[in-house]
Amino acid sequence: MHLDLNTIWFVLIGVLLTGYAVLDGFDLGIGALHLFTNKDEERRILLNSIGPVWDGNEVWLVTGGGALFAAFPNVYATAFSGFYFALMLLLAALIFRGVAIEFRSKRPEKWWRQMWDISFSVGSIVSSLLIGTALGNIAWGVPVDANGEFAGTFLGLLTPYPLLVGVTTVALFMMHGAIYGVMKTEGELHDKLRVWAVRGIIFFVICAVTLTMATLLYVPHMAARVRENPWLFSVALANMLAIANIPREFHLANDGNAFLSSCATIITLMMLFALNIFPNMIYSLPHPENSLNIYNSASSSKTLGIMLIIACLGVPVVIAYTICIYWIFRGKVKIDRLSY
């Protein structure tokens, strides 16, 4: 593996999508947990814990999509036209999730709030499930023909392994969201979220163990990759340590560190995924020779070079002000007249 522009862009898109998973992951997790409480006040606190930031977090997905389009247009075209209906459902779910946050507390009527609460929660769960299922399909492999076009069907994407990845993603985001919630709340809701976070961890660990076994048993090309590169186990080990660290930090009452641990869990998972598929971006099954990889689907090296300059100029600035904004909105959520 030598470092060329194609590899750099594989890594950068990985960074953008990991950024999305870490940041919007807790938004989607909060959404998935939203209906677990039926007190209006508590639901408002949950909404407002992500209120100022969810929008910016979703931009990581938008930029990731844009970068994929620019750097690997063939992957973008094949995946997006191939996963057509799944993506339309994802868009619908993201729309409902987003506007529900804005709309919900604008009217006091009970039915109004209930309607948007359900949109928010269902939208978040369906988004997580679909994102996970899409990743699962990429890992499992999808039918690609000799022209690099998707040759399967929508229902063909909903097989057990990808769905298991989808459910694991829901579990992961629920855990992540609950831990974020613990950090942002106080009092009764804080205690509730702590219980949910522990349950979330258990739910996620069960899913993750099942998924790991399923991968090693049923996804031969992934298993082979791990056998050839035993050092991948160190990433898996880091992942497990990160999960194990969460209850420890809770016990020490370091909610912030628990959240960082949860972020590390997501980052290591994404690293495992990326290292396992590299250099392929869409693994073709049953014809691996049709796989789309970082070389046969990439833009010209001139474009990749120009975009690298754009990224080097833009990304540090983005990270700097994102940190500033999180700093401004640090601390526990308080409901005031500006709140949702």
Add this chain to the structure above:
Amino acid sequence: MDVLTLARIQFGGTIAFHYIYPPLSIGLGLMLVLMEGAWLKTGNNLYHQMARFWTKIFALTFAIGVATGIVMEFEFGTNWAAYSRFVGDVFGSALAAEGIFAFFLESGFLAVLLFGWDKVGRKIHFFATCMVCLGAHFSAVWIVVANSWMQTPAGYHIVGEGLHARAEITDFWQLIFNPSMLDRLFHTICGAWCAGSFLVVSVSAWYLLKGKHLQFARKSLKVGLTVALAASLLQAVTGHKSAQGLEKNQPAKLAAFESLYQTTSNTPMVLLGWPDEKNETVSGLTAPGLLSFLTHNDFHTPVIGLDQFKPEDRPPVTASFIFFHGMVFIGFALIAIATLGFFYFRHGSLHHRRWLLWLLVFSVLGPQLANQFGWFAAEVGRQPWIVYGLMRTPAGLSAVVKANVILSSLILFTLIYSLLFAVFVYLLNDKIQHGPHEDDLIPSGKLALPDPIKKSLK
């Protein structure tokens, strides 16, 4: 219906709906900067109240803009996979730059703009407002770069053949500053300023009619009408420049806009009329030589007509004509409305003229319609090409997508967008009825602290 028609309806419909919101974000963004800037400069808390009120309206439009905008980015790949492969190398970088430079800026600082009122000081809040406004403008820059490249491709070469042919970048700056980009950018931005300022004008005029929030309404009108007048006048200038560019770069489009079938000297311009595609004529009121004069600054030089193009290379004439003339007509009407409003406002007699106030209330629809018509004209006039002169629209379609899949997504989005639009109008009306918050006349939190510099001067 065939796949191509469905894909075009679905893409056109979702983008038209989306395009209600970004111009409002751009235009209101500018209004917010002006209002908050005026507050910092004058210390008049009425401006603070205005900024707070319009921020709430801004938030509503922004949320829907974001939610419907992500659809657009996905639909390039879902509906137009072959096109995406063809242009990815040049088009994608503009889209990626839009994400990095515009969307992050906009959505990041939006948090401070919306929720930071009581958490940060005046200067930081104003800075955040400026950044949101700048981000919104940047997003227009990059998307117009990408769209203009589809109209007037530059800075590229074609690599490969047949199905595997694609455009690759040769000169980044030529690509960005492609021949139509600057004219179209200014035209788009002015349209967005009109959208924002006429919304402010409309709501303020309505308050005056109802005799509510009078001071607030007058101050808002002052800012709103000034921007509306400037933007609508500039719009005529940028429109004129764009049309002159068309004559050079996309003559078939200009000919379709004007339903100009024959290339003749003293080319006339249709002021009011209707094209007849079968007989290749236009009936109506024409001004001889005017089109020649507007494009060449000379009454005699001929303007290229559709007779210079093979029938399969011509855009749909009737649709191009109607959208273009609809846009121009509304554009001039807006200039007239803004001028009248501005004149009587300065004269101090606006509130006596209820007919004019009602006209101002409904003027908000003008920029919205003109923006939609303008985009329709731009995109229909580019046909039959998806990338002008390089790729025909049918060739850009996704190979694997079936008609029933697009149809179901079309139905899904029609339902969702109808619901969204209904809720948007309902909540917008709710906010307008509710009006500005009296508490906002007294800044709270850190905003209440006087300006540290002024304090030290005292």
